[in-house]
Amino acid sequence: MVVWTDEERAAISDIFSKLDYDDVGPKCLSRCLIVYPWTQRYFGAFGNLYNAEAIMNNPLIAKHGTTVLRGLERALKNMDDIKNTYAELSILHSEKLRVDPDNFKLLSDCLTIVIAAKMGTAFTPEYQASFQKFLSVVVSALGRQYH
Amino acid sequence: MQANHTCAVRPSRHSTSTHSTSATGYNMLTDHEKELIAKIWDKMIPVASDIGAECLLRMMTTFPGTKTYFAHLDIRPRSPHLRSHGKKIVLAIAECSKDISSMMVTLAPLQTLHAYKLRIDPCNFKLLCHCILVTLAAHMGDEFDPVAHAAMDKYLSAFAAVLAEKYR
Numbered sequence: 320m321v322v323w324t325d326e327e328r329a330a331i332s333d334i335f336s337k338l339d340y341d342d343v344g345p346k347c348l349s350r351c352l353i354v355y356p357w358t359q360r361y362f363g364a365f366g367n368l369y370n371a372e373a374i375m376n377n378p379l380i381a382k383h384g385t386t387v388l389r390g391l392e393r394a395l396k397n398m399d400d401i402k403n404t405y406a407e408l409s410i411l412h413s414e415k416l417r418v419d420p421d422n423f424k425l426l427s428d429c430l431t432i433v434i435a436a437k438m439g440t441a442f443t444p445e446y447q448a449s450f451q452k453f454l455s456v457v458v459s460a461l462g463r464q465y466h
Numbered sequence: 467m468q469a470n471h472t473c474a475v476r477p478s479r480h481s482t483s484t485h486s487t488s489a490t491g492y493n494m495l496t497d498h499e500k501e502l503i504a505k506i507w508d509k510m511i512p513v514a515s516d517i518g519a520e521c522l523l524r525m526m527t528t529f530p531g532t533k534t535y536f537a538h539l540d541i542r543p544r545s546p547h548l549r550s551h552g553k554k555i556v557l558a559i560a561e562c563s564k565d566i567s568s569m570m571v572t573l574a575p576l577q578t579l580h581a582y583k584l585r586i587d588p589c590n591f592k593l594l595c596h597c598i599l600v601t602l603a604a605h606m607g608d609e610f611d612p613v614a615h616a617a618m619d620k621y622l623s624a625f626a627a628v629l630a631e632k633y634r
Contacts, residue, residue, distance in 0.1 A: 349612065350612045353612040353613070353615075353616055354619055371613050371616075374612075431596075431600060432599055432603045432615060433603075435600045435603035435604040436604070436606070436608060438604070439604050439607060440605075444520075444524045444527035444528065444543075447524055447527065447600060448528040451528045451529075
């Protein structure tokens, strides 16, 4: 079981409290598709992904980015049992979507960078460490049902 | 748990006007990307100690295993060791960004240093690169847009790969 210190809980809550999901979600997903273009393989049905501008203006990507971030909120609300919270989502990603679990780390790194750009130096090294730990737990839980 | 990226060669989706001709095979930077990278690092030179110290501090706080390489230094925030070491790293990256095509030549002494003296496990380069990107994002905000991020990530990956080339 993951043990969270009070400081870590406070940092993670604070970060989420400052997030505009409709802004950060789209930015995070589109950034991932631009910085790591091979991740586009999962988005064949999402329309024009031809270049960075097309990706950033793509409404289907934007909507999906928000969906992903709302999914992350479930982990925030269940920090003491992220493993079970994500059991179904893990099966979905493994069996239906067939996403290589390494991609979860790529998306989480992009999210970290989008948040750093928004929060500036308020995203301290300690905040970064807490958030990294949170994302590592999420990534691990999402990869758990892959067999 | 650490953020580990697979170090795969990435297919370039950008226009292929000119690529750096590095022998490592990381020829993925367009002229525009090289200019962007050089411009960003040029701005960091006057604040190299601050930026460098922040990158190192982020790395050691977020990925505590990396602290094992710094047992001989005082790595508390604002320590002079952290600032001077951080400055060295930033200046090396900035210097190299002025002529990315000559990366193999410019980095030859650092390759030897890392392979035979420092012997830092190369998985740690990825961790520092990530923290450099986070630091740049925190200071540049929206200016560190996806295109700049992609270019910088490619550059730092190539830099790290070249540094590790003499390891074995």
